[in-house]
Amino acid sequence: MVRGLLSFSRAGWLAALAVAVLAPLALRSPAHQNLLVLTGVNVMLVTSLDLLTGQSGLLSLGHAAFWGIGAYTSALLTLRAGVPFPVAVLAAMGAAALCGVLIGYPSLRLRGHYFVLVTFIFGIIVTLLLTSLVTVTRGPMGLPEIPFATVPRFWGPPLVLNTFQDKVGYYYLVLAGVVLTLWLRGCVVKSRMGRALAAIREDEDLGQTVGIGTHGYKMGVFTLSTAIAGLAGSLYAHYTTFLAPEIFDFVASFDLFVMNVVGGAGTGAGPVVGPVLLTMVRDLLRAVHPVLAGILFGFFLIVAIAFLPEGLVGRWERLMAGAKCSAKDSKRSVPQIGGEGVAWDAREGEVLGAGGGMGTELAAGRAVDGSALADDQPAHLLRRATPILGVEGLTRNFGGFRAVSNLSFQVFAGEIVGLVGPNGAGKTTTFNLITGFLRPTAGRIWLKGEDVTGMPAHELARRGLVRTFQQTRVFSRLTVLENLRLGVHRHEPGGLRRALFGLNVEEQAALDRRVQEVLEFTGLWHQRDRRAEELPYGEQRMLGIAVALAVEPEVLLLDEPLAGMNPAEADATMALVRRVRDRGVTIVLIDHHMETLMRYCDRLIVLHHGEKLAEGPPADVRAHPQVIRVYLGDEAVFLR
Amino acid sequence: MDLTTALQFAVNGLFISAAYALVALGLTLVFGVLHIADFAQGALYMLGAYVSFYATQRLGLSYFVSVPVAMGLTGALATLNGALVYRPLQRHGGALTFIAALGILLILQNLALWLFGGDFRLIASPFQEGKITAGGVVLTHHQAFVLGVTAVLLTGVWFGLRYTKPGKALRAVAQQPEAARLVGIDSARLGLAAFALAGALAGAAGALMSPMRAFDPHIGAIVILKSFAIVIFGGMGSIPGAIVGALAVGMAETFTAAYLAAEFADLASFALMIVVLFARPQGLLGRAWA
Numbered sequence: 041m042v043r044g045l046l047s048f049s050r051a052g053w054l055a056a057l058a059v060a061v062l063a064p065l066a067l068r069s070p071a072h073q074n075l076l077v078l079t080g081v082n083v084m085l086v087t088s089l090d091l092l093t094g095q096s097g098l099l100s101l102g103h104a105a106f107w108g109i110g111a112y113t114s115a116l117l118t119l120r121a122g123v124p125f126p127v128a129v130l131a132a133m134g135a136a137a138l139c140g141v142l143i144g145y146p147s148l149r150l151r152g153h154y155f156v157l158v159t160f161i162f163g164i165i166v167t168l169l170l171t172s173l174v175t176v177t178r179g180p181m182g183l184p185e186i187p188f189a190t191v192p193r194f195w196g197p198p199l200v201l202n203t204f205q206d207k208v209g210y211y212y213l214v215l216a217g218v219v220l221t222l223w224l225r226g227c228v229v230k231s232r233m234g235r236a237l238a239a240i241r242e243d244e245d246l247g248q249t250v251g252i253g254t255h256g257y258k259m260g261v262f263t264l265s266t267a268i269a270g271l272a273g274s275l276y277a278h279y280t281t282f283l284a285p286e287i288f289d290f291v292a293s294f295d296l297f298v299m300n301v302v303g304g305a306g307t308g309a310g311p312v313v314g315p316v317l318l319t320m321v322r323d324l325l326r327a328v329h330p331v332l333a334g335i336l337f338g339f340f341l342i343v344a345i346a347f348l349p350e351g352l353v354g355r356w357e358r359l360m361a362g363a364k365c366s367a368k369d370s371k372r373s374v375p376q377i378g379g380e381g382v383a384w385d386a387r388e389g390e391v392l393g394a395g396g397g398m399g400t401e402l403a404a405g406r407a408v409d410g411s412a413l414a415d416d417q418p419a420h421l422l423r424r425a426t427p428i429l430g431v432e433g434l435t436r437n438f439g440g441f442r443a444v445s446n447l448s449f450q451v452f453a454g455e456i457v458g459l460v461g462p463n464g465a466g467k468t469t470t471f472n473l474i475t476g477f478l479r480p481t482a483g484r485i486w487l488k489g490e491d492v493t494g495m496p497a498h499e500l501a502r503r504g505l506v507r508t509f510q511q512t513r514v515f516s517r518l519t520v521l522e523n524l525r526l527g528v529h530r531h532e533p534g535g536l537r538r539a540l541f542g543l544n545v546e547e548q549a550a551l552d553r554r555v556q557e558v559l560e561f562t563g564l565w566h567q568r569d570r571r572a573e574e575l576p577y578g579e580q581r582m583l584g585i586a587v588a589l590a591v592e593p594e595v596l597l598l599d600e601p602l603a604g605m606n607p608a609e610a611d612a613t614m615a616l617v618r619r620v621r622d623r624g625v626t627i628v629l630i631d632h633h634m635e636t637l638m639r640y641c642d643r644l645i646v647l648h649h650g651e652k653l654a655e656g657p658p659a660d661v662r663a664h665p666q667v668i669r670v671y672l673g674d675e676a677v678f679l680r
Numbered sequence: 681m682d683l684t685t686a687l688q689f690a691v692n693g694l695f696i697s698a699a700y701a702l703v704a705l706g707l708t709l710v711f712g713v714l715h716i717a718d719f720a721q722g723a724l725y726m727l728g729a730y731v732s733f734y735a736t737q738r739l740g741l742s743y744f745v746s747v748p749v750a751m752g753l754t755g756a757l758a759t760l761n762g763a764l765v766y767r768p769l770q771r772h773g774g775a776l777t778f779i780a781a782l783g784i785l786l787i788l789q790n791l792a793l794w795l796f797g798g799d800f801r802l803i804a805s806p807f808q809e810g811k812i813t814a815g816g817v818v819l820t821h822h823q824a825f826v827l828g829v830t831a832v833l834l835t836g837v838w839f840g841l842r843y844t845k846p847g848k849a850l851r852a853v854a855q856q857p858e859a860a861r862l863v864g865i866d867s868a869r870l871g872l873a874a875f876a877l878a879g880a881l882a883g884a885a886g887a888l889m890s891p892m893r894a895f896d897p898h899i900g901a902i903v904i905l906k907s908f909a910i911v912i913f914g915g916m917g918s919i920p921g922a923i924v925g926a927l928a929v930g931m932a933e934t935f936t937a938a939y940l941a942a943e944f945a946d947l948a949s950f951a952l953m954i955v956v957l958f959a960r961p962q963g964l965l966g967r968a969w970a
Contacts (some may be wrong), residue, residue, distance in 0.1 A: 065722075147958075150961055159951055161909070161953050161954050161957070162954070165951065165954065167952045168946050168947045169947065172944055294782050298779065301779065331794040332790075332794070334786055334787070334793075334842070337786070338783040338787035339783075341779070341780075342765060342769075342780050345780055345783075346768055346769055347778075349776060669708065680922075
């Protein structure tokens with residue numbers, strides 16, 4: 041998130057800018073100045089790529105294709121249609137972004153490696169098209185004599201150099217592009233959108249649960265990224281004045297990716313350091329031996345990946361942050377650009393957290409609840425007549441297996457309802473169906489009188505239905521505060537002005553208040569600046585609930601909130617759940633702690649083999665003969 | 681557009697498919713077991729062709745000897761890759777190993793450029809101009825030989841995976857790596873075996889095609905991209921998928937070149953791939969994976 045930009049301070053950026061501005065004065069040979077221009081183009085490309093890989097966790101291996109689309113669009117328009125340069129630049133950005141939308145819309149819906157595959161293949165197809173459409177692009181012969189970049193006279197005072205024919209003049213034009221790109225990235229990263237992208241990178245399901253429409257954000261960032269690539273293409277075309285398809289082939293995409301990884305994906309200065317360094321290194325190697333350069337470059341790359349997976353800047357930041365990060369961290373920081381990070385973290389989290397205990401805060405807070413509870417009772421009893429959530433004939437088949445079968449029940453406002461049943465009874469499937477993670481085979485779901493069957497999770501979150509997950513799921517690499525900032529995402533005002541210039545003071549204060557309130561309520565305020573993965577197990581689980589609470593749900597679905605807790609911890613958590621209910625939130629929860637559920641739930645719904653076996657107040661369910669026989673076994677242990 | 685011409689194209693398509701099937705089989709095998717898209721195999725195809733070239737032209741070996749020699753060398757090189765590069769990188773996850781694979785491809789390609797030069801090569805087929813003609817459709821003896829060897833190799837791999845102990849273990853690792861470890865299967869060693877097999881298949885394809893298709897150090901990249909298209913088409917990790925995909929891509933390519941234009945031949949296979957990706961993301965015969 042913001043961590044990268046802060047670590048490379050404002051002074052550092054200004055110093056870098058000063059170096060960049062003065063560089064052509066020091067490097068007077070045309071070869072060096074040529075290198076400066078190309079480095080600038082690479083910085084733009086890698087920065088735009090980093091918006092995908094580093095910020096959003098989307099791997100694109102076809103980025104050079106968008107660069108090529110921009111370059112060819114701009115070149116052909118000026119060459120064949122005599123379009124002025126500024127218009128051609130805009131057209132290049134538009135063309136690249138349009139292709140981004142066309143490719144992104146279908147592929148960003150799918151998870152996993154599909155996006156990598158689609159971008160990779162798209163890159164190959166673009167190169168092949170540029171090669172085979174000989175009548176338009178002159179194919180493998182290349183496109184020569186592209187006009188220099190000229191700006192019409194009416195732009196700016198007449199004294200301004202308006203043909204960028206010399207390398208230094210052009211370098212400053214490219215530098216302007218670089219500064220614009222970096223500024224835009226800074227705005228995105230710090231904005232509401234940037235936080236949504238971090239959520240997508242860390243855990244997309246959880247992001248949807250807190251009301252983030254992830255597909256829209258992914259489309260947005262991909263469009264922006266491809267538009268910047270198109271801009272870089274246009275600047276490149278009118279500089280080299282010659283284009284050939286192989287400049288933009290999959291090896292070029294691969295090079296950009298390498299620059300991103302070596303610099304440090306998702307770090308503040310990485311997308312600048314990587315291309316600057318590697319463009320120079322490659323040039324030096326080429327000067328030694330052109331073929332050797334290819335071999336050594338590939339070799340360096342593999343060594344870099346093996347020993348420096350977090351990139352140069354990532355490593356530097358870690359060294360600066362001190363030696364507190366152990367080997368575990370270095371392993372964790374990698375999957376940021378891989379795909380499998382989430383699964384690993386979840387698995388490890390469980391192992392690591394097994395020994396942790398609940399904070400004493402919770403246990404202490406519990407004594408207070410008891411009395412608060414008694415006072416509030418009448419208020420929520422009054423509201424109990426209103427059904428807030430209902431399912432009707434809900435059915436879900438997995439192949440031939442019927443996980444949930446013709447299930448109907450209602451939940452009334454202000455209730456705490458426990459969904460219980462043996463393992464495999466269909467409890468979590470029911471939650472997944474209600475919260476839009478699975479589509480029902482048959483049946484309807486109602487929320488506040490509205491049919492919400494098949495509605496995606498983020499839409500449901502906006503309507504006040506929020507869930508937690510069975511495994512501990514938090515944005516583990518983000519701090520507790522950042523987690524909560526994602527929780528209040530749907531309450532944060534958006535818009536272009538705020539994206540570019542930030543929130544105003546009142547808006548910021550309102551958000552901060554919400555966050556602080558939830559953190560104090562859940563007893564996590566003192567941990568606010570720690571990364572979620574550093575918290576003990578119990579607090580990580582509490583953070584999961586806190587994030588859900590920050591969304592301000594009307595109905596909260598908790599999937600095994602007591603898993604892995606001892607009876608005291610479970611009691612403390614349930615006391616908190618009851619306090620949440622007393623604030624007007626209706627609660628449905630799954631758990632196996634029967635004793636605890638009996639004490640805290642208003643009603644229990646018992647599932648068995650996907651069907652409803654019994655429903656009613658705990659005392660009735662406890663006495664239900666079917667339940668005793670099927671669920672608790674013939675011996676009815678707890679009747680003792 | 682008479683039937684005989686179409687049949688002739690089908691035969692040519694089948695022949696091209698054979699080479700693709702071998703490379704794609706190796707690719708899908710390694711992906712199935714280790715979840716690595718091993719693009720370095722493209723370079724092994726290229727090296728297979730060069731081994732065959734140098735063995736026959738410079739060392740005067742028989743072409744029939746050069747094919748197994750190429751398989752042995754490329755298989756060994758693939759094992760080396762697996763042990764020295766992929767295994768240390770594996771803990772970093774799929775994306776970085778994929779990048780490393782591309783890195784190896786580029787290193788080997790540049791090494792070949794350095795050692796062998798950039799000229800196109802073609803070696804003489806031991807069958808010279810011999811051909812079988814049936815109803816106007818021509819099948820050269822070399823094509824028949826390649827089809828035969830491919831059939832033997834594919835059957836051998838299929839049989840080995842189905843009935844031999846290491847083959848079964850490989851399939852077990854592909855399906856349930858953790859469970860396979862629990863029952864005592866050494867998945868690291870099997871991974872190397874998968875690399876060796878895949879490398880040998882790629883080398884065989886390169887050596888088999890070297891008298892038919894002119895090659896230079898860049899051919900590896902083209903071949904592996906096509907094979908990747910095939911693997912995606914058929915479903916990553918699916919062996920029947922790789923064979924069906926090879927047929928589809930080989931045919932699409934031949935018929936596009938014949939009836940549309942030669943320069944659209946490559947485009948056809950990748951267009952096919954992207955259509956499949958959008959319509960059926962897990963591939964034709966693949967299981968859903970994410």
